[in-house]
């Protein structure tokens with residue numbers, strides 16, 4: 624599992640802003656966006672991302688897209704944790720063979736002991752936050 | 754014309770139409786007809802051709818009208834005069850009537866304001882007092898205490914007690930329920946005024962917040978309302 628992102632996050636965020644028609648959301652990701660983050664439509668989600676909605680974003684991992692029907696081309700999915708309001712969120716996305724972005728997951732992070740949690744713990748230990 | 758999965762390029766797509774429930778705030782919900790595609794190539798599912806946004810926005814409009822109606826009905830039922838609300842909130846007169854009759858629509862911020870007023874009607878009292886900080890805290894506490902007393906049944910099953918401790922540094926209101934006749938140790942500490950200020954100092958959350966101690970083992974409960 625690569626320990627570096629496969630894609631440039633800024634490029635993804637910029638695309639959400641400038642070319643939202645080039646970004647697709649999987650149905651479950653949109654349902655979670657609605658139920659967890661009050662973001663009801665795909666444009667709502669993309670505008671939120673474009674407006675720097677993913678705060679304190681931190682890379683988790685990059686993994687192979689297992690459902691890729693084309694065995695020749697390897698496609699990786701980048702996963703990140705982020706904060707928004709009081710919620711620790713999770714987003715996973717990839718760029719498909721045609722160069723379109725696909726948001727595969729967008730939900731509350733269930734990473735126990737995730738990177739964000741570890742960073743918050745460290746910050747608390749050092750007294751940076753209460 | 755064949756359509757392709759925008760995720761993987763497969764033309765093996767199945768289109769489905771379903772009724773989706775849209776859950777809104779304040780426990781309200783509505784539904785809309787959702788178009789969805791399932792790709793048999795990559796097993797992805799979604800609104801791949803961005804066909805649902807208008808239907809969702811229309812459903813959200815329905816919910817928004819429900820919030821407006823719910824809050825304005827609440828005002829009417831509780832004899833809260835629209836003109837007074839408009840005066841207190843510095844809204845142009847007849848704004849609420851226009852919203853109620855559908856002559857004009859509140860903005861998203863206006864709807865959020867109505868939701869807050871529906872849940873916390875005492876916020877009107879806060880606005881009436883020019884959002885003065887100390888007065889606002891008192892209004893909040895009075896409301897909390899009234900709510901607490903309303904919920905106090907003084908039934909035969911529970912031993913109930915409610916009261917207040919006032920020191921020169923702090924005020925603390927409490928409600929105590931005892932469900933199986935056992936006295937919660939925390940209560941004993943609370944009842945001792947020597948422990949009270951220490952208790953407040955030890956738990957910073959009590960400062961300007963509502964705190965609740967639950968003793969699951971004994972099924973007893975102490976709710977505390979305090980501010981410094």
Ligand SMILES: [Zn+2]
Nearest residue numbers: 758761792795
């Ligand atoms: Zn596909």
